[in-house]
Amino acid sequence: MEEQRQHFLVVTFPVQGHLNPGRHLAKRLALLAAGARITISTPISGHRRMFSSISTPDEEVQDGNITYIPFSDGDDDGSSSRNFKSYVTDLELLGSQHLAAIIRRLSDGGQPVTCVIYTLLLPWAGRVAREHGITSVQFWIQPATILAICYHFFHGHQSIVSAHSNDPTFRLNLPNLPTLQIRDLPTFLTITDRDNPNFHFLSAFKDTIEAMKAGEKVLVNTFDELEPDAFGLMREHMDLVAIGPVMPPAQADASDSTPVTRDLFGEDGSRYMEWLNTQRERSVVYASFGSNLVLKKGQMEGIRRGLMESGRPYLWAVRREPSEIAVPDKEAAEPKTGEKGMEIEWCAQLRVLSHAALGCFVTHCGWNSTAESLVSGVPVVAVGRWADQATNAWMVEREWGVGVRAEVGKDGEVEAEEVRSCIEMVMGDGERGLQIRRKAAMWKERAREAIGEGGSSDRNLRAFIQAIQNS
Incomplete structure (x- = not known):
């Protein structure tokens, strides 16, 4: 009987800032996890822009050793004018259904998913994975310092930030972090107007933090030496693994003729x-x-x-x-x-x-x-x-x-x-x-x-892969 291969399913938000690190991580996994299958799933709106030549917007694509299988979020052409709250509600409802269907289809086809890795703002993807008995892992695509700030905001400091949200120079002292001014905080933490279209980022980030506290392993797109204080603090509360900066395998040394990413926007030639x-x-x-x-x-x-x-x-x-x-x-x-x-x-x-x-x-x-x-x-x-x-x-x-x-x-x-x-x-x-x-x-x-062979992030990612393979 053939031994079951590892199968990493990377789920991302359909915007460039999420797709890039998601794709770069997928490529690193393909290089380091010998024999593993790698699948990326993002909403159709992003998929069809990455692969503009496909015959149908939801067409599955094999790009090298990575498979792309899109799902619908109700905005397949990317033209919806819904506010963020309405969009994330539909994304969770439809995305959960379609991601579950993708997992079942892959299993029925003899390619069962063994680990779901999902980027920021998609905590429901982790829930779908766990419902199917699959290991779920978050990929925090921002610095560890922002994770620490968000954690403190939702654990005792929201009221003081809200009270001074209109004073950009107000000085804020958060545990184990340098003194920050209000203007230095992520902007979604200072929104107090519920009618603001970005107000509901607060609940999305709170859900993300709560999922981390529940014990999920969290891959972080930074390296240990860059943010030692933030890591030291947050590792007391969460299972964090620094694996960044996550770059294409060729890092920043790609030749002029080497494509290093598949962007949502066509570049202006050479x-x-x-x-x-x-x-x-x-x-x-x-x-x-x-x-x-x-x-x-x-x-x-x-x-x-x-x-x-x-x-x-x-x-x-x-x-x-x-x-x-x-x-x-x-x-x-x-x-x-x-x-x-x-x-x-x-x-x-x-x-x-x-x-x-x-x-x-x-x-x-x-x-x-x-x-x-x-x-x-x-x-x-x-x-x-x-x-x-x-x-x-x-x-x-x-x-x-x-x-x-x-x-x-x-x-x-x-x-x-x-x-x-x-x-x-x-x-x-x-x-x-x-x-x-x-x-x-x-x-x-x-x-x-850090990202070179034997560096801290390289060692951390290899250890993560080994732990998944041994689980």
């Missing part, structure tokens, strides 16, 4: 890499604000002006909405050697950050982008706006010293002069810039040691 090849070493400012944020016209103009006034060549991957923002004419968007700026819709970010021409990353400080900057050793200008970004920006500047945090103006937007001065501080010859670049180089080395 022209930006060809342009980078014409630039001097550590001379280029790269700017990107992630896959979700679409900048308003005024903010976009301010950032563009700040990039131009920095006097340095820049590459800007900017998400545009045609109804709000006029796209530059084709000739202006195709800079030639010697021109200062190039603006594109999307790019393979790790390839850009690992390029020798990169000198600075102006970023929204989502955790994937922050981790990629650490692995690549690129100094940061942090422009955090919502969710975990403000906390990540605080850590970039105060905890790790690898960048500066841009201050917002009275209108809540970052002005051109602030963008320009932050770039100059990070890339200039002053002592602050030199120190930031030294710190960035140091953390690059430590991050790569």
Whole structure:
């Protein structure tokens, strides 16, 4: 009788910031868990964008040694205007039914799932796994520090945060963490208006924390050396395993021709890499604000002006909405050697950050982008706006010293002069810039040691796989 193979089913939210770490983890599992089957399941809205050539939106896809099986969340074309509460209600109802059906189908086909790993905001996936007698594991795709902040918020500190939610400079002392201001917290913790469309993130995160406390193992996308205090604190309450920064198997050293991810947005060919090849070493400012944020016209103009006034060549991957923002004419968007700026819709970010021409990353400080900057050793200008970004920006500047945090103006937007001065501080010859670049180089080395063979995160992930295989 053939011995049962391990079968990891990775379940993710259908957005870039969840799919990327989910897919990278799946690839690491495929490399390290010899003979294991790996399946990724995400809602159809994300699946159909990753695989735009499929004949039907719910078509199963075999991509190398990873199988993709989507499920419906009631928003298969990604166009729903439901608020977050309505969406997550439908996601849980439909997702639970469809995930259970996928598990049964795989079992009936002789490929039983042995471990379900699910990303943030999907605690119901763990419940479905346990109902089928399958080991369930959470994948926390944000820093351990944010996990610690959320834990304290739901265990004795919610009232004081709520009472001072409108005072961004109020100083908050949480156990075993450095002093934080309200503006440094994840934004969903400071929402008190129940009519705010993001208010229900609170209950989603509370459910996630409660599932962790119930004894599930939690994989965390960070490394031990980066956040020792937060890990020391949270390991008293939860079974945490640091396995990050979770990157593609080639890490940040992929060649220009090597695809390192399957994004939801098509990149603009290779022209930006060809342009980078014409630039001097550590001379280029790269700017990107992630896959979700679409900048308003005024903010976009301010950032563009700040990039131009920095006097340095820049590459800007900017998400545009045609109804709000006029796209530059084709000739202006195709800079030639010697021109200062190039603006594109999307790019393979790790390839850009690992390029020798990169000198600075102006970023929204989502955790994937922050981790990629650490692995690549690129100094940061942090422009955090919502969710975990403000906390990540605080850590970039105060905890790790690898960048500066841009201050917002009275209108809540970052002005051109602030963008320009932050770039100059990070890339200039002053002592602050030199120190930031030294710190960035140091953390690059430590991050790569952690995820390299024999490093702390590599050892932790191998031990996790071994424990699953022995269970």
